[in-house]
Amino acid sequence: MIRKRSRGDAQKRFRYLGSPSYRALAIIGIVCVVLSAWASTSARAASDVAQAESELASEVERGERVFRATGGCSCHTNYPGEAEAAPLLAGGRPLETPFGVYYSTNITSDVETGLGSWSDTDFIRAMREGLSPDGEHYFPVFPYTSFSGLRDRDLVDLKRYLDSLPAIHRPNREPDAMFPFSWRATLAGWKWLNFEPLVIEDDASRDPQWNRGNYLVHAAAHCGECHTPRTLSGGLDRSMWLAGSRDGPEGELAPNITPDRETGIGSWTVPDLVWYLQMGIKPDGDDTQGLMSEVIEHGYAHLPSEDVEAIAIYLKSIAPIENQVSAD
Amino acid sequence: MTFGRPFSLRSLRRTAIALVLILPFGLASVVHADSAENAPPEVKYRQTLMEIVGGNMGAISDILKNRLDLPGHIAVHAGEMADSAQLIGPAFKKNAQTEATDAKPEIWEDWAKFEAAIAEFEEAARNLQTAAAGKDSSKVLPAMKALGKSCSGCHKPFRKPKEESFHNKNRK
Numbered sequence: 076m077i078r079k080r081s082r083g084d085a086q087k088r089f090r091y092l093g094s095p096s097y098r099a100l101a102i103i104g105i106v107c108v109v110l111s112a113w114a115s116t117s118a119r120a121a122s123d124v125a126q127a128e129s130e131l132a133s134e135v136e137r138g139e140r141v142f143r144a145t146g147g148c149s150c151h152t153n154y155p156g157e158a159e160a161a162p163l164l165a166g167g168r169p170l171e172t173p174f175g176v177y178y179s180t181n182i183t184s185d186v187e188t189g190l191g192s193w194s195d196t197d198f199i200r201a202m203r204e205g206l207s208p209d210g211e212h213y214f215p216v217f218p219y220t221s222f223s224g225l226r227d228r229d230l231v232d233l234k235r236y237l238d239s240l241p242a243i244h245r246p247n248r249e250p251d252a253m254f255p256f257s258w259r260a261t262l263a264g265w266k267w268l269n270f271e272p273l274v275i276e277d278d279a280s281r282d283p284q285w286n287r288g289n290y291l292v293h294a295a296a297h298c299g300e301c302h303t304p305r306t307l308s309g310g311l312d313r314s315m316w317l318a319g320s321r322d323g324p325e326g327e328l329a330p331n332i333t334p335d336r337e338t339g340i341g342s343w344t345v346p347d348l349v350w351y352l353q354m355g356i357k358p359d360g361d362d363t364q365g366l367m368s369e370v371i372e373h374g375y376a377h378l379p380s381e382d383v384e385a386i387a388i389y390l391k392s393i394a395p396i397e398n399q400v401s402a403d
Numbered sequence: 404m405t406f407g408r409p410f411s412l413r414s415l416r417r418t419a420i421a422l423v424l425i426l427p428f429g430l431a432s433v434v435h436a437d438s439a440e441n442a443p444p445e446v447k448y449r450q451t452l453m454e455i456v457g458g459n460m461g462a463i464s465d466i467l468k469n470r471l472d473l474p475g476h477i478a479v480h481a482g483e484m485a486d487s488a489q490l491i492g493p494a495f496k497k498n499a500q501t502e503a504t505d506a507k508p509e510i511w512e513d514w515a516k517f518e519a520a521i522a523e524f525e526e527a528a529r530n531l532q533t534a535a536a537g538k539d540s541s542k543v544l545p546a547m548k549a550l551g552k553s554c555s556g557c558h559k560p561f562r563k564p565k566e567e568s569f570h571n572k573n574r575k
Contacts (some may be wrong), residue, residue, distance in 0.1 A: 360461030
């Protein structure tokens with residue numbers, strides 16, 4: 076039998092509800108509910124913040140790996156002029172080229188003189204297309220020819236890492252170059268002749284380590300920018316890819332790093348190359364000079380060993396080119 | 404039979420111009436031949452000494468990068484480098500005038516700085532020797548890195564860069 080609730084029951088119940096002890100209980104209950112709702116909302120907000128922070132932390136961490144793979148963006152720190160006291164990544168480093176002296180730019184997060192006001196899109200466009208946020212062409216001494224091959228994720232991560240470093244106020248400096256090499260408008264022509272953004276796709280017939288090496292050597296580590304000779308117009312001579320250059324940056328000689336036995340690194344083993352990129356010590360025990368010693372010290376030496384091995388394996392796999400690079 | 408004017412003013416002038424133009428090349432090739440072949444014995448000795456230092460550095464590198472199981476070897480090589488460091492100063496003391504060297508004049512212009520750089524190198528080599536002989540193997544790699552840096556600490560200010568090397572060829 077189903078018992079129906081009588082009116083009297085309800086009245087009794089209401090009477091009971093009206094008792095002072097119940098009121099106190101009800102207030103405590105409501106307070107508890109409100110408090111717990113507030114707590115859960117703020118906990119959710121806190122967990123959102125925590126999640127965002129940990130996402131940023133992992134972006135910054137991944138970004139450091141990209142940063143190290145570029146050689147620590149060493150051209151943007153004026154180590155030669157100011158040694159260890161040089162303001163990190165604040166630019167001003169003179170880069171001698173056959174076309175004149177160009178000064179690296181401030182890539183710290185300083186709003187006025189660095190990249191502080193840049194959006195992710197601005198950054199990606201600079202690296203991919205060699206264009207400033209205002210649409211001005213960058214001189215190709217900035218190797219967007221290689222960096223254009225960096226993937227979106229890596230570019231955003233790299234920016235997060237750069238943003239995490241101290242902002243330094245230091246205005247950029249215009250090049251000391253003869254006309255027309257000092258004139259940015261001519262660069263549209265230069266780009267038409269020499270620049271095609273890189274797209275690096277994995278080769279399914281190769282293992283992941285080789286593909287990683289291919290990506291790093293072409294894009295982030297931008298090895299070809301110094302180790303490949305240039306044409307008269309200053310573009311990379313792709314038929315001599317990595318075969319060494321006499322007119323490297325800062326007037327330096329960049330050795331042949333194809334695996335040619337006589338004139339390249341054919342006699343170097345993978346462990347020789349890995350050790351070299353981590354320690355800067357050549358197989359004959361000699362140390363490294365010039366810009367290469369900097370990109371090792373501030374860049375490659377800090378890479379995870381699997382990345383350095385990938386670079387070594389890739390370099391040993393490419394076609395050897397006989398090219399004796401001498402200083403005369 | 405006439406020979407014309409064998410020493411005419413014009414031909415003399417031509418010869419003089421030709422000589423002036425050719426002479427620098429001739430001299431340069433003589434100097435170059437000399438620089439490639441004939442290093443004075445004291446220069447040859449200090450080059451051999453530096454090759455010994457480099458050889459030890461290469462040997463330690465071989466052991467570490469290939470993870471060779473050769474207990475005690477690193478300490479011996481590091482010790483030899485520290486001992487060799489003491490020979491560098493006396494070996495370089497005399498500034499032999501020759502083209503066949505990569506030693507920069509700054510060595511003799513700032514001898515105290517040169518000696519300080521050698522002292523740093525010796526200390527770094529001793530540190531590696533101690534680390535390699537000790538029980539904590541994690542100290543070896545950082546000590547090796549510091550030693551490598553001390554090589555550069557002297558080469559950077561006092562050795563010609565490869566672009567200017569008398570070897571005039573790519574060093575691998």
